[in-house]
Amino acid sequence: MNRLGIEMLTLLGMPPVDYVRLAGELGCVSVSTGLTGLPLTTFGIDDFAPYPAWSLRDDPSLRRETMAAMRDTGVKIGLGEGFRADAGMDVASFAGDLDLMAELGAVRINAIGLDPDLARCHDQLAGLAEMTIARGMAFTVEFCPGFAIDTLDKVVALIAHIGRGRCQVLIDAMHFLRSGGVVEQMRALDPELIGYAQLADGPLAPPGDSYMTDAMFARGVPGAGALPLREFIAALPADLPISVEVPRLDDLRDMGPRAHAKRVVEAARELGA
Numbered sequence: 001m002n003r004l005g006i007e008m009l010t011l012l013g014m015p016p017v018d019y020v021r022l023a024g025e026l027g028c029v030s031v032s033t034g035l036t037g038l039p040l041t042t043f044g045i046d047d048f049a050p051y052p053a054w055s056l057r058d059d060p061s062l063r064r065e066t067m068a069a070m071r072d073t074g075v076k077i078g079l080g081e082g083f084r085a086d087a088g089m090d091v092a093s094f095a096g097d098l099d100l101m102a103e104l105g106a107v108r109i110n111a112i113g114l115d116p117d118l119a120r121c122h123d124q125l126a127g128l129a130e131m132t133i134a135r136g137m138a139f140t141v142e143f144c145p146g147f148a149i150d151t152l153d154k155v156v157a158l159i160a161h162i163g164r165g166r167c168q169v170l171i172d173a174m175h176f177l178r179s180g181g182v183v184e185q186m187r188a189l190d191p192e193l194i195g196y197a198q199l200a201d202g203p204l205a206p207p208g209d210s211y212m213t214d215a216m217f218a219r220g221v222p223g224a225g226a227l228p229l230r231e232f233i234a235a236l237p238a239d240l241p242i243s244v245e246v247p248r249l250d251d252l253r254d255m256g257p258r259a260h261a262k263r264v265v266e267a268a269r270e271l272g273a
Helices: 016-025 060-073 091-103 118-134 152-162 173-178 183-188 211-217 229-235 249-255 257-270
Strands: 004-006 030-033 076-085 108-113 138-142 168-172 194-199 242-244
Touching (some): 004 016, 004 257, 016 060, 016 257, 030 242, 076 118, 091 118, 108 118, 108 194, 118 152, 152 168, 168 173, 173 194, 183 229, 242 257, 249 257
Parallel strands (some): 004 030, 004 242, 076 108, 138 168, 168 194, 194 242
């Protein structure tokens, strides 16, 4: 069964039509995407701009072209990105973006929890789950060191608050394994709670001051680091969607996005993804 996809961050925001067609060329079944590109100037990178600006939110013709590319290739949007619960905001503001994700045929929406008031964070994510489900999409929540919801256990507690069957956990291998998680925890978890997995490699070390910089721009090619990715993949449900999230800014500069994407997809397949 082919369940492998490629994440938007791997290519740092390639325009969606080219991105979908590249995924199809590589034999991937899905992509993740937000509704706009990822201008690197936002992250303080002023000397490298690999793509023109684009917006699925503001450009109906681009939405039509993207949907046509998905029909042509059979590639789907496995994960809609850009959603969160944070202090000082109401997730009701995401209604329009969720409508667009549904229009684009997204299978699921992913969110993160940033609000340090966990009770409020839980309630906001429950509201976002409700909005997502009402539009016919599944809902996952991703944990990451440095977020308010930063561990697998915290997402499991969130799922208990939202309700089983209404939310699942997205497990990013790097976030999970580098924050002290072990594969045995995943094996012990009810497989119905897991909705999606992301794959990248790296050193087996606790997060340091540069963790988010590494996560955004310098993840390791699967199999090239110290993380037990083969065991991680083997512990996942056999039909679970897996996608490679391997941004490597220097390699994008040196190799170009297509060669980089081909390499990380092939590396993931060698590990059993």
